Amino acid sequence: MTGDLLLLASVICLLQVACGCPEKCHCHAASNSVDCRQQGLDAVPPDLPPQTLTLHLQDNQIHRLPASAFTSVPQLTTLNLRNNSLSDLVPGVFDGLQHLQVLNLTQNSLRSLESRLFQPLPELRELDLSSNHLSHLPTPLGEPWQNLTVFAVQQNRLQQLNRGLLEAMPSVRLLFLKDNLWNCNCQLLSLKLWLEKFIYKGGIVDSVICASPDAWKGEDLLKIPHELYQPCPLPSADLESSQRGGLGSARPAVPRPPENHGAGDRDHAQCEPKPKPRPANLRHAVATVIITGVVCGVVCLMMVVAAIYGCTYAAVTAQWHGRHTAQTSEPEKTEGKDLCDSSAA
Numbered sequence: 454m455t456g457d458l459l460l461l462a463s464v465i466c467l468l469q470v471a472c473g474c475p476e477k478c479h480c481h482a483a484s485n486s487v488d489c490r491q492q493g494l495d496a497v498p499p500d501l502p503p504q505t506l507t508l509h510l511q512d513n514q515i516h517r518l519p520a521s522a523f524t525s526v527p528q529l530t531t532l533n534l535r536n537n538s539l540s541d542l543v544p545g546v547f548d549g550l551q552h553l554q555v556l557n558l559t560q561n562s563l564r565s566l567e568s569r570l571f572q573p574l575p576e577l578r579e580l581d582l583s584s585n586h587l588s589h590l591p592t593p594l595g596e597p598w599q600n601l602t603v604f605a606v607q608q609n610r611l612q613q614l615n616r617g618l619l620e621a622m623p624s625v626r627l628l629f630l631k632d633n634l635w636n637c638n639c640q641l642l643s644l645k646l647w648l649e650k651f652i653y654k655g656g657i658v659d660s661v662i663c664a665s666p667d668a669w670k671g672e673d674l675l676k677i678p679h680e681l682y683q684p685c686p687l688p689s690a691d692l693e694s695s696q697r698g699g700l701g702s703a704r705p706a707v708p709r710p711p712e713n714h715g716a717g718d719r720d721h722a723q724c725e726p727k728p729k730p731r732p733a734n735l736r737h738a739v740a741t742v743i744i745t746g747v748v749c750g751v752v753c754l755m756m757v758v759a760a761i762y763g764c765t766y767a768a769v770t771a772q773w774h775g776r777h778t779a780q781t782s783e784p785e786k787t788e789g790k791d792l793c794d795s796s797a798a
């Protein structure tokens with residue numbers, strides 16, 4: 454009897470969890486949407502109905518999401534996290550959301566994003582990262598997104614945007630890029646070229662207003678004449694990294710100083726002779742010096758030896774003479790000494 458009651462109780466419990474609605478949220482069974490907006494939440498509520506398609510979490514104070522935060526709602530197609538307090542997103546946070554189509558992260562405090570953060574979202578159509586503090590976007594942000602049509606990063610702190618990132622969105626039609634800190638140096642030329650083609654094919658972009666260098670502050674990137682732009686010289690390290698993972702993955706590799714747009718200056722920079730080390734020549738010179746030194750030394754040594762030998766011989770001869778002749782041979786002796794002195798000198 455007690456066992457039966459327990460079973461009944463747990464079945465009711467399970468049903469409640471499956472069909473229930475989290476406290477503080479409103480659930481609309483017909484549309485499978487769960488609305489938890491403006492409830493002062495600081496975390497994703499537990500026990501969300503697993504068949505949820507749309508989840509409204511906007512206008513709360515969620516500051517942290519654990520990895521796999523949404524695996525309990527694998528059918529989710531729309532996730533709205535607008536106006537929360539997220540400052541970073543851990544890898545794997547969107548795991549299991551294979552059907553997600555719309556992700557709204559606008560009005561948070563995101564500073565940077567992990568590379569491949571959005572990889573688990575192959576069906577994404579709209580990604581809104583606007584009004585955050587992003588200063589850089591990693592190049593592989595997700596798989597090539599066949600269905601991504603809207604990409605918004607306006608009102609951030611971006612200075613550069615990697616063309617490789619845009620090329621991973623072959624279907625993108627709407628781009629929101631304005632209100633960033635675009636640095637219109639030679640590195641932004643590839644973005645300019647990409648955008649021109651994008652607009653030509655019918656894409657829509659709001660605007661890319663340069664924040665630097667000073668000469669182009671306030672100018673629209675798309676209106677700067679081509680003649681004033683020249684591609685950045687590619688150092689070999691840059692080439693390597695661009696082959697590895699797209700152009701801009703060379704984040705810290707070559708942060709070139711903002712380029713002067715005077716054509717003369719740029720030409721000068723490009724024609725600057727690179728001081729190349731010449732180890733072969735250096736070795737050659739060193740060898741020459743060593744050989745010369747050795748030869749000179751040997752010659753000098755031989756001369757010194759010859760001189761000493763000559764002197765000794767002369768002295769011995771003179772002494773021998775001196776012993777066997779009379780004192781009259783004195784001048785001969787001095788003659789020998791003179792010879793010795795002069796040869797030594």
Ligand SMILES: *[C@@H]1O[C@H](CO)[C@@H](O)[C@H](O)[C@H]1NC(C)=O
Pocket residue numbers: 491493512513514536
């Ligand atoms: C953001 O959410 C807070 C509540 O957390 C709300 O008071 C505020 O009006 C919201 N701001 C906007 C711009 O919607």
Ligand SMILES: *[C@@H]1O[C@H](CO)[C@@H](O)[C@H](O)[C@H]1NC(C)=O
Pocket residue numbers: 535555556557558559579580581603
């Ligand atoms: C995200 O939310 C903002 C504010 O409500 C809205 O303007 C924007 O269109 C939304 N983005 C997407 C991709 O739905």
Ligand SMILES: *[C@@H]1O[C@H](CO)[C@@H](O)[C@H](O)[C@H]1NC(C)=O
Pocket residue numbers: 575576577599600
């Ligand atoms: C893109 O959308 C189409 C049609 O809605 C869908 O059939 C296809 O699976 C989607 N592609 C990806 C990669 O999700």
